[in-house]
Amino acid sequence: MHLSTATWQEIEARVKSGKTSIIIPIGSHEQHGPTGLIGTDALCPEIIAKACEAQNDVLIAPTFSVGMAQHHIGFPGSITLRPTTMIAAMVDWTNCLAKAGLTRLYWLNGHGGNVATINAAFSESYVPYSMESKLCPFAHKISNWWDLPEINKFCYDMYPIGHGSHGTASEVAVTYWGYPERAVLGQMVLDPKIAPDGPIRDAVDYRKRFPDGRIGSDPTQATIEQGGQIVAKCITALMQDLAIFEQS
Numbered sequence: 001m002h003l004s005t006a007t008w009q010e011i012e013a014r015v016k017s018g019k020t021s022i023i024i025p026i027g028s029h030e031q032h033g034p035t036g037l038i039g040t041d042a043l044c045p046e047i048i049a050k051a052c053e054a055q056n057d058v059l060i061a062p063t064f065s066v067g068m069a070q071h072h073i074g075f076p077g078s079i080t081l082r083p084t085t086m087i088a089a090m091v092d093w094t095n096c097l098a099k100a101g102l103t104r105l106y107w108l109n110g111h112g113g114n115v116a117t118i119n120a121a122f123s124e125s126y127v128p129y130s131m132e133s134k135l136c137p138f139a140h141k142i143s144n145w146w147d148l149p150e151i152n153k154f155c156y157d158m159y160p161i162g163h164g165s166h167g168t169a170s171e172v173a174v175t176y177w178g179y180p181e182r183a184v185l186g187q188m189v190l191d192p193k194i195a196p197d198g199p200i201r202d203a204v205d206y207r208k209r210f211p212d213g214r215i216g217s218d219p220t221q222a223t224i225e226q227g228g229q230i231v232a233k234c235i236t237a238l239m240q241d242l243a244i245f246e247q248s
Contacts, residue, residue, distance in 0.1 A: 001059050002050075014059065015101035021246050022059045022102045023238075024093070025049045026118065027110035028067035031075035033167035033195070033214035035185040035222075037175050038077045039065065041111035044171050045145050047178035048234045049108055056239055059102070064093070067114040071200050074207035083117045090121035098138040104246055107142045108238070110171075113200075118142050141245045146170065148237035151230070158226060162194045164217020166210075170230055172219040177227025186220050194218045 001010065003022070027042030037043060042065035049060045069080040081089070094105060107118060122140040129136040146152050155170035156163055163169050176183040195214035200206060 001057075002053065003059060003061050006059075011059075011100060011102075019057075019059070020102055021104035021106060021242065022061050022097060023049050023052070023242065024061040024064060024105060024107045025110070026064040026067065026107050026114060028069045028072075028080075028114060029065055030069035030072035030078040030080070030111075031213045032172065033212050033217070033219060034190060035188050035219045036167045036172045036213075037179070037182060040167075040171050040175050041067070043110070043178060044174045045108040045110040047174055048145055048231055048238065051231050052235045052238050055235060058239075058242070061093075061097070064090070064107075067111050068117050069111070069113065071113070071203050071206045072213075074203040075213055083120065086114075086117050087121040087124050090118070091125045094121075094125045094138065094140070103138040105138060105140050106242055106245055107140065109142055109144045112144065115142065115144070139245075139248070143238075143241055145234055145238075148234055148241055151234055151237055154233050155230060158230075159218075159221055162216075162218030162221060164195060164215055164219070165197070166215035167195070167213060167217045167219050169217060169219050169221045170226075173222035173224070173227035174230055175227070176222055176224045177231055180224050183222075183224050186222055188220060190214075190218070190220060193220070 025045035027045055029039055031038055032040040042063050046063045052058060053060050066079050066081055069078050072078040073080055126136050159169040195217050197216040198209050
């Protein structure tokens with residue numbers, strides 16, 4: 001079930017039946033090199049979550065699609081939030097979902113740069129209950145999709161050379177599976193074939209250090225078929241991880 005296409009009565013009935021968990025895809029809107037889509041970090045968790053919902057009885061929230069991407073705004077099309085803005089928005093989402101009885105909030109993340117702010121938002125949402133010595137009625141969990149059980153190894157085994165850390169072959173493959181009409185981008189010839197590695201700092205330094213936006217990757221390896229394999233693997237891993245969270 002998708003929250004956006006459900007009715008309020010359906011959500012109320014679902015909660016009354018004891019189904020109180022919701023998967024929230026969360027990511028970023030930032031450049032992913034010449035062959036990667038700007039929305040990759042939001043699209044990957046969204047694609048995985050929707051594929052999971054197609055096979056399982058889970059509830060999927062709208063995608064929280066803009067995150068912490070300040071170091072990418074030297075590239076046209078990238079959008080970022082300030083940490084305080086993102087935290088405030090996440091707390092508002094949390095309070096609304098919890099008020100509806102959706103008290104197990106599973107945030108499926110697609111952007112490593114979000115992690116610190118997501119955890120800060122969790123803490124911010126718990127503070128009022130801690131200060132008043134009240135038991136918080138909801139719980140959060142963050143899972144990076146690539147850190148789901150066995151996924152990281154699966155991706156590195158698939159791309160032992162040039163997987164990289166930004167504009168990676170695996171994330172590009174997932175988006176090509178979700179949007180196969182964009183897979184033609186993979187026919188580009190990139191120079192260098194494998195992008196340089198290095199630290200991530202401010203936007204100006206990033207653009208100077210990584211001129212085409214990639215970090216350590218050769219995403220031209222990515223195919224639609226490989227993306228489908230990764231998504232299929234993620235569905236099983238996601239359901240396992242969600243079940244553990246629901247029982248905690």
